[in-house]
Amino acid sequence: MTKKTLLAIVLLFSGLALATSVVAADNLADRHAQDGLECTHCHVEKVRSKAPKMDTCLKCHGGSYEQLGRASAEKKPNPHYTHVGDKECTVCHKGHKEPEFFCNDCHKFRVQMPLAKGTTQGGQPLLTGANP
Ligand code: HEC
């Protein structure tokens, strides 16, 4: 084996090790980067500081709110089919920080948001505790 092939093999394996030891993402942007997505997949507008609109998210996630709601129909509560209508995704799913389950402004649902460090249970809810 030449030095060159040895080097190639070493590089190959260190690359694989890197790929499999990816640290768990703790925000949406990092999570999407893990799947090889670019910033511009979300930030389709020129101004990066703007939160992407739901149409952008829906292009990859279900196509419509209706479809998304069907996919999460067994969740209690279903976060994607509610009495508050079709909210912007980023009201709950934040791009670069902890997600926020905004329903808990009024309710006290125990919910595990994707990429949240733990379950969220509203601060001072106006409504009662149990998940319906
Ligand atoms: C999954 C979609 C998504 C991806 C991918 C993404 N962003 Fe964002 N970005 C957002 C959202 C949503 C906001 C609005 C603020 C928030 O929710 O954190 C935002 C806000 C920002 C802001 C405004 C400052 C701030 O944090 O509020 C900047 C700058 C930014 N993004 C840069 C980037 C860069 C650079 C990348 C690529 C490394 C990137 N974004 C990838 C969704 C995304």
Ligand code: HEC
């Ligand atoms: C270009 C396609 C694309 C766009 C645009 C996109 N996503 Fe994603 N998203 C993915 C892929 C791929 C994954 C990883 C595979 C999966 O979990 O389905 C993912 C994962 C997720 C997850 C699951 C994270 C987890 O770990 O469970 C959430 C939540 C999410 N995206 C929300 C959003 C939101 C909100 C937006 C808009 C701000 C958005 N995505 C924009 C493709 C996209």
Ligand code: HEC
């Ligand atoms: C009211 C808050 C809220 C809004 C608004 C919201 N989501 Fe979610 N989303 C959640 C919660 C909570 C979960 C976790 C559901 C579970 O697994 O229990 C979730 C899960 C997801 C997942 C992961 C899929 C899975 O089955 O785990 C994706 C992808 C996603 N949402 C995309 C979107 C997109 C795209 C939008 C906008 C069109 C959106 N969400 C709007 C709260 C929200």
Ligand code: HEC
């Ligand atoms: C501004 C306050 C407010 C917000 C925000 C809100 N709700 Fe409600 N919700 C109410 C009120 C008021 C009722 C009716 C009173 C009741 O039935 O206890 C209700 C009733 C419900 C019910 C009927 C079952 C029950 O508990 O009686 C569900 C399910 C529900 N909300 C889910 C959600 C979800 C999911 C979200 C986030 C997408 C949300 N709500 C956001 C105020 C709110």
